[in-house]
Amino acid sequence: MKMEDKKPSLEEVFSPCGVAVVGASPTGNTAFVRGLQEAGFPAIYPVNPNHTEVLGLPCYPSLQAIPGVVDHVVVSIPAESALALLDDCAAKGVRSVHFFTAGFGETGQKERTELERLMLEKARAGGFRIIGPNCMGLFVPKSHLSNAAFGKPLEPGTIAFISQSGGNAHDLPFHARPRGLRFSKIVSYGNALDVDESELLQYLAQDPETDIIGAYIEGIKDGRHFLEALKKAAARKPVVIYKGGTTEAGRRAAYGHTASLTSSAAVFDALCRQLNIIQIDDMEELVDVVVTLRFASPLPRGTGVAVVGTGGGATVLAGDEIEKAGLRLPPLPQEIGTELREFLPLAGSIFGNPLDARSLMSVEGVSAILNRLGKLPEIHMFVYHLGFHPASHWSSGRLSSNLLQLTNALLEAKRSTGKPVLLALRRPPDIVGTQNFLAAQEAFSGAGLPVFYSARQLAKAMARVVTWHQARNSGGGETAD
Amino acid sequence: MKMEDKKPSLEEVFSPCGVAVVGASPTGNTAFVRGLQEAGFPAIYPVNPNHTEVLGLPCYPSLQAIPGVVDHVVVSIPAESALALLDDCAAKGVRSVHFFTAGFGETGQKERTELERLMLEKARAGGFRIIGPNCMGLFVPKSHLSNAAFGKPLEPGTIAFISQSGGNAHDLPFHARPRGLRFSKIVSYGNALDVDESELLQYLAQDPETDIIGAYIEGIKDGRHFLEALKKAAARKPVVIYKGGTTEAGRRAAYGHTASLTSSAAVFDALCRQLNIIQIDDMEELVDVVVTLRFASPLPRGTGVAVVGTGGGATVLAGDEIEKAGLRLPPLPQEIGTELREFLPLAGSIFGNPLDARSLMSVEGVSAILNRLGKLPEIHMFVYHLGFHPASHWSSGRLSSNLLQLTNALLEAKRSTGKPVLLALRRPPDIVGTQNFLAAQEAFSGAGLPVFYSARQLAKAMARVVTWHQARNSGGGETAD
Numbered sequence: 026m027k028m029e030d031k032k033p034s035l036e037e038v039f040s041p042c043g044v045a046v047v048g049a050s051p052t053g054n055t056a057f058v059r060g061l062q063e064a065g066f067p068a069i070y071p072v073n074p075n076h077t078e079v080l081g082l083p084c085y086p087s088l089q090a091i092p093g094v095v096d097h098v099v100v101s102i103p104a105e106s107a108l109a110l111l112d113d114c115a116a117k118g119v120r121s122v123h124f125f126t127a128g129f130g131e132t133g134q135k136e137r138t139e140l141e142r143l144m145l146e147k148a149r150a151g152g153f154r155i156i157g158p159n160c161m162g163l164f165v166p167k168s169h170l171s172n173a174a175f176g177k178p179l180e181p182g183t184i185a186f187i188s189q190s191g192g193n194a195h196d197l198p199f200h201a202r203p204r205g206l207r208f209s210k211i212v213s214y215g216n217a218l219d220v221d222e223s224e225l226l227q228y229l230a231q232d233p234e235t236d237i238i239g240a241y242i243e244g245i246k247d248g249r250h251f252l253e254a255l256k257k258a259a260a261r262k263p264v265v266i267y268k269g270g271t272t273e274a275g276r277r278a279a280y281g282h283t284a285s286l287t288s289s290a291a292v293f294d295a296l297c298r299q300l301n302i303i304q305i306d307d308m309e310e311l312v313d314v315v316v317t318l319r320f321a322s323p324l325p326r327g328t329g330v331a332v333v334g335t336g337g338g339a340t341v342l343a344g345d346e347i348e349k350a351g352l353r354l355p356p357l358p359q360e361i362g363t364e365l366r367e368f369l370p371l372a373g374s375i376f377g378n379p380l381d382a383r384s385l386m387s388v389e390g391v392s393a394i395l396n397r398l399g400k401l402p403e404i405h406m407f408v409y410h411l412g413f414h415p416a417s418h419w420s421s422g423r424l425s426s427n428l429l430q431l432t433n434a435l436l437e438a439k440r441s442t443g444k445p446v447l448l449a450l451r452r453p454p455d456i457v458g459t460q461n462f463l464a465a466q467e468a469f470s471g472a473g474l475p476v477f478y479s480a481r482q483l484a485k486a487m488a489r490v491v492t493w494h495q496a497r498n499s500g501g502g503e504t505a506d
Numbered sequence: 507m508k509m510e511d512k513k514p515s516l517e518e519v520f521s522p523c524g525v526a527v528v529g530a531s532p533t534g535n536t537a538f539v540r541g542l543q544e545a546g547f548p549a550i551y552p553v554n555p556n557h558t559e560v561l562g563l564p565c566y567p568s569l570q571a572i573p574g575v576v577d578h579v580v581v582s583i584p585a586e587s588a589l590a591l592l593d594d595c596a597a598k599g600v601r602s603v604h605f606f607t608a609g610f611g612e613t614g615q616k617e618r619t620e621l622e623r624l625m626l627e628k629a630r631a632g633g634f635r636i637i638g639p640n641c642m643g644l645f646v647p648k649s650h651l652s653n654a655a656f657g658k659p660l661e662p663g664t665i666a667f668i669s670q671s672g673g674n675a676h677d678l679p680f681h682a683r684p685r686g687l688r689f690s691k692i693v694s695y696g697n698a699l700d701v702d703e704s705e706l707l708q709y710l711a712q713d714p715e716t717d718i719i720g721a722y723i724e725g726i727k728d729g730r731h732f733l734e735a736l737k738k739a740a741a742r743k744p745v746v747i748y749k750g751g752t753t754e755a756g757r758r759a760a761y762g763h764t765a766s767l768t769s770s771a772a773v774f775d776a777l778c779r780q781l782n783i784i785q786i787d788d789m790e791e792l793v794d795v796v797v798t799l800r801f802a803s804p805l806p807r808g809t810g811v812a813v814v815g816t817g818g819g820a821t822v823l824a825g826d827e828i829e830k831a832g833l834r835l836p837p838l839p840q841e842i843g844t845e846l847r848e849f850l851p852l853a854g855s856i857f858g859n860p861l862d863a864r865s866l867m868s869v870e871g872v873s874a875i876l877n878r879l880g881k882l883p884e885i886h887m888f889v890y891h892l893g894f895h896p897a898s899h900w901s902s903g904r905l906s907s908n909l910l911q912l913t914n915a916l917l918e919a920k921r922s923t924g925k926p927v928l929l930a931l932r933r934p935p936d937i938v939g940t941q942n943f944l945a946a947q948e949a950f951s952g953a954g955l956p957v958f959y960s961a962r963q964l965a966k967a968m969a970r971v972v973t974w975h976q977a978r979n980s981g982g983g984e985t986a987d
Contacts, residue, residue, distance in 0.1 A: 278856055309960070455680075
């Protein structure tokens with residue numbers, strides 16, 4: 026009990042003043058030093074007895090040789106040196122040690138599991154925390170604390186993500202950045218020797234800087250604590266979980282990856298339903314669902330979708346995908362069809378819901394149609410698409426000219442109807458198209474409009490969020506204490 | 507019966523000597539003229555009484571004014587002028603008329619449906635065929651016949667695609683090109699007034715230039731003919747169908763799009779199962795399945811997959827996705843694990859199936875591991891992935907340096923093991939990453955290696971193809987006459 030009391034809180038761990046990077050080398054591992062530099066962290070101390078400088082910073086022979094305060098240590102030296110290093114950490118009075126180093130319990134070797142036990146003993150005795158081992162550690166934009174650059178968005182935001190996989194902890198911010206998502210904390214916790222998913226969830230549940238919680242979990246260390254933490258988190262904030270290792274092959278891999286004994290997929294599914302957790306199947310869906318939660322505002326009051334866009338085949342597909350996902354496209358009343366025929370060309374249009382009209386590429390067309398359809402009470406949200414004839418739009422740059430006006434028209438329609446507007450824009454396969462596409466995505470995402478890469482992805486994410494929202498409003502899931 | 511005898515065959519329609527583009531204009535529609543120019547078609551005749559030149563070509567006031575032979579006509583003048591134009595076509599002795607023009611039966615207006623009937627009468631009387639109306643028409647690379655450029659691959663290939671949607675007829679070659687697919691014929695046939703899906707399937711079944719048949723179909727015009735044609739095609743070649751309008755909303759849109767009364771999804775599903783048709787759900791899946799059929803050679807004899815790649819989270823995900831799709835990852839025999847430990851680093855690797863090893867980014871690592879695993883009889887194919895830490899691979903260009911050697915190592919492993927190698931490479935979200943990714947994709951696809959954008963897409967496509975292949979080998983589906 027006394028030892029427990031000495032443990033620094035996660036809040037302390039997430040706001041260090043000085044970071045040492047043990048094992049940094051000008052000829053080898055520079056990723057962590059570079060990550061901290063790019064994030065603008067003020068006090069970075071490379072440690073390596075064989076070098077005097079790493080990326081322009083003085084390099085120290087040991088932790089003890091560092092003149093300033095060190096409260097967080099990033100470790101990339103071999104597992105064999107872990108125990109000696111932890112003695113140094115205790116002597117230096119650090120708060121947390123992140124082991125990038127792998128080769129511990131996940132190897133399945135008995136002596137490596139024993140090594141982990143001894144490391145935890147040293148951490149408790151020394152009054153510091155361990156992140157990992159076998160992980161990418163901490164990304165906390167507000168504290169300028171970053172683990173490796175890789176295109177992470179450095180502006181702080183309100184989304185938190187905890188991940189047992191270091192790859193996924195990079196993957197999310199990299200792919201989420203161009204879609205407008207920004208983060209409060211991303212924690213890659215690997216083997217979860219000390220800081221584990223339960224403690225992280227418990228923390229994030231009450232973290233005032235976090236509105237939405239995402240998680241990639243392979244195995245649960247302590248079922249009872251996890252359940253408690255998850256219950257607390259889900260009662261306060263939307264929680265989105267991607268559970269890895271749900272098949273035999275996935276389970277074998279998860280054990281070899283982070284020494285995780287994954288629980289039964291059926292048990293996990295049941296738990297998620299009970300607590301109103303949004304469960305998804307891969308990292309792309311995680312981004313899609315978080316984008317929906319963040320930008321589909323106000324969240325729709327029902328499942329009625331009006332689909333507007335250009336392109337016949339794409340319109341049929343959008344209608345099919347959205348209904349297959351469990352949302353509905355209410356047919357439009359007769360008089361709307363008549364009204365629309367007055368200002369849309371007869372040829373090449375589909376009057377109805379879904380609605381296909383070339384004029385939906387123009388600012389005036391978008392404003393007129395969205396505002397008209399927005400008056401219908403059975404329509405709860407809009408899906409706008411134009412990415413299905415990608416060649417003509419993206420690769421010719423035809424759209425770029427009035428991107429700003431189009432963005433404003435969509436924002437104005439959202440404001441005046443009080444109903445969210447979601448965009449489905451298919452990514453082009455060529456470089457010129459990609460350049461134009463990225464510019465359009467930046468304009469839309471930057472304005473707070475949710476962008477999805479297909480009607481299917483949009484529909485699946487929105488359907489999950491609507492289900493979550495309805496369950497929450499009807500008192501589904503447990504309530505907060 | 508006599509009138510029927512006069513109809514030109516599709517073979518004649520697909521190899522015209524001279525093409526007139528009625529309604530081309532230097533200030534308006536240049537897409538069809540440009541498409542023909544880019545495809546290198548030798549005799550292009552713009553027709554427009556208001557102009558004398560379009561894109562550097564002499565423009566004629568009427569069909570009759572054209573000095574040379576015209577056997578195919580592309581029409582983009584308003585529907586109201588259709589009948590008069592068809593009289594001109596008959597007088598000029600053309601074989602086929604493609605109506606890009608829309609605004610016919612798909613409007614739902616009685617007089618427009620009657621107009622279609624009169625057009626068909628004129629075609630029969632004049633001895634020519636109608637493509638459409640309301641469609642993008644013909645793309646036949648071997649004949650240098652193209653409808654609009656939009657990044658289509660101009661080298662002839664062995665894949666045919668028929669599409670009721672003009673957008674999808676552009677979409678497929680645009681997205682399929684960087685993945686190595688090349689086409690024999692792509693036909694966008696819109697309202698199917700004359701040339702319809704049944705006649706096209708019948709033709710493609712026996713077309714020696716076509717190995718794989720893809721189709722996007724909204725409605726079936728004549729159930730009995732369709733069944734016959736489909737039976738014949740499926741008995742000879744793999745047939746992949748994307749059926750649009752499978753939901754209420756999709757059905758409404760399909761009617762407004764091409765005047766199609768879609769059949770029941772359940773009936774269509776049953777038909778596909780009976781005839782061993784590969785049914786897919788969207789255009790991306792269509793590309794995935796055709797890429798598999800074309801490049802996963804030799805087609806595997808079973809469902810056993812060895813997954814090799816780098817990245818723990820990605821490895822767990824790949825295992826999960828592949829087993830969820832219905833393929834299997836056989837566990838590796840004990841002795842293989844021991845062998846692998848001798849030449850792979852202990853830390854950061856997962857020894858097993860799926861196998862995660864950093865050395866799989868090296869040419870030597872790939873060769874050694876694939877050749878060793880390829881000896882196991884329970885392994886029928888390889889999945890190689892490295893795209894799940896995209897930031898580090900693509901955006902840093904780290905992979906580009908040894909791309910050629912890596913490609914050769916994968917090809918060599920495929921050759922020496924006699925088992926196909928499939929690649930899952932996730933697309934990066936940034937422009938630098940995309941440049942590197944496209945270069946890698948070009949190297950792999952150009953060498954005949956199938957590239958997929960996610961483990962899920964790969965697994966779904968491969969599972970469908972394995973099911974198709976097994977049914978075909980066990981005599982499933984009807985046999986050829």
